[in-house]
Amino acid sequence: MNKKTQVSIIVPTKNEEGNILRCIRSIRQQKFDGTLEIILVDNNSEDKTVEIAKKLVDKIIIAGPERSTQRNVGAKSAHGDWLLFLDADMELSRNVIEECLSLTKNRIVTPIITITEQGKGATFWGKALALERNCYQYTFWLQAARFFPKKFFLKVGGYDVNLVAGEDWDITERFRNEGLPNLYTKHSYLTHHEPQTSLFELLKKEMLYIKHIDKYAKKHPLSFSYQGSLLYRMFLWTRHWGELLRHPILTTAFFSYKLLVWFMWQWHRRKFETRNVNN
Template identity: 45%
Template sequence: MVSIVITTKNAEEFIVDCIKSVINSNYIKAGGNFEIILVDNYSADKTVEIAKSLGAKTFLKGPERSAQRNYGVEQSAGEIVGILDADMILSETVISECVEIFENNENIKALYIPEKIFGKGFFNKVRNFERSFYNTTVIDGLRFFRREDFLKIGGFDTSLYAAEDWDLDRRMKTAGGGDSNY
């Protein structure tokens, strides 16, 4: 089973596209076993209602993203966990590609997923241009994990207010021996 954990706060503008990108993946269309877990930080909009209507298991948790992500993984049943932000859209093949890598490489504990930033604003264009110069670095962040390995290192450090993804990357590298995909 693959568990997709999505963290939200007032994300009704994005959540439909995010969840539908999971549902429309070739892994799900081929009958892959999955669940979508949404952990919301007490939104004032319709994020939770929308997610429920699309079949997501929903939970309320704060005070911030790291605690939400850890809680979502704790609630998950999948051996493989993907962690998404509400404004992310997966390509059709990313889940099946990740599952295949994990199935064929039992020593890999986590995977980077290259990200592209879409949007018409200047800042979005600059960030996407910047990302074109690197791949599988701590800036990309780990997105798919073996659940047991994520829990073994304690997940995200909830005492950090910034750079929690870099910290997780560092601790996962230490636990996994330092490979580019752990």
């Protein structure tokens, strides 16, 4: 009897009671020839995340302080031949794992897989950011891989725990540097549910990201010259001009939002450079 391929799905969480049930249900609905393991790695949630998940997952681990550590802890405890990393605000279409596994078959070199993402928002700003996210499908620089062979994941050392931002881009690039091809799903996707928060809260999160992205930028300067470029993103937007014109208000909103974030980044960078000069 042939061994069934086992896939371990690792979900790091922190106060995700509003998202986790939807995420797990989409995992349980996967149809493929193999076995499935769900590992939830929770960073001391203060809400009902663990209570909701405990009857629906195979293992719950308490670990932190950041996503990279949570993911690595989950990977080390996983029994699967393949690892899929999801965030709690993500939802899989029914055949994601089946397509990912099919992409790995009959390959001379084992690949890593980027699952095509589509954004979905429930609020005005959520819809605006979802529209932007959908402009980045199948882009080499901006969409990170999520499906990895476990033995190679452990070989490259997993996610870089020194990175709080850009850690998903980083591990994708390290796999590519090891010679593993990066393939993309074409018939299945994951839905990324945008946060249902105010503009102020969104900008607070962006500022936190900006403060931590420097480490990634120094580690991968060439990649970040694209990933952090407003002009590059504007080029990607123009490829979807038809869809953007159908939603002029949302388009104007996310244009303005990205411009504001860019100014925040420039201000932070100049402040950082000035501080270094003075020191």
